Amino acid sequence: MLSENELWILSFYRTSEISGALFFGKLAKSMKPGEIQRDMTKHFSDEALHSWYWTSCIERLGAQALKLSEAYQDQYLAAAGMPVNLMEVLAITQVFEKRVVNQYARHSQVAGLQPEVSETLARIMIDEKWHIEWIHDALKKMESEYGKDLIEATLKRFWEADRDVYSKTMQEHEERIQGLVRLK
């Protein structure tokens, strides 16, 4: 069974995966043929699958996913400003995916975690690690076009925004996530 807070957190994860899938799906649709088009297509399909994993997980635990209006990524744009080219999109995604892996890893350490949640986290994290790798490789290849310094400066700016967003999110939902900070 899920507590109200746990249901909200898993629903928030689900909503964020859906937002990611929709965004990357649109990008994948508009991209020219090539490696990035290929990998972005897989990336978006993974995110959609992850939203299904969360939906299914919540259902197996006897609940139904909440319909939430805001995803984690929405706050990034407010904090970091809108990415305006593919390099910036990949950079902000890289930062976000690393935050997701970090959050999911922390969640997986919670004492007494339901096996259904634990399994879902493990499945998703395998994909998220690939997401980080392909984006890292794509950004590396973009150095000739954008310059290594600009890419690094862009990543740094988004990391700073990420820290602000994460800190704000933790404060806003302190009560909900209190259970998640009880590490093994």
Add this chain to the structure above:
Amino acid sequence: MPDQNQVKEKIANLLNQPVSKLEDGAVLTTLVVESFALIEMVIELQEEFGVQLVQEDLKDIKTVGDLTGLIASRSR
């Protein structure tokens, strides 16, 4: 090199709206309410017209006219 009207036509196409409804003074964030849709549109315009923009370039871009002017002036 495209002129601003050609860029505006592309924007109209992307937004699925008639060009006649895209006034130069129309505010972009009012026209395209969803942030991600706006990102997608800006990236597509760059791809279409061979332009490379960074975040700094869009700092003062608020309206359709601002954006079409920027894209047209930067197009190779």
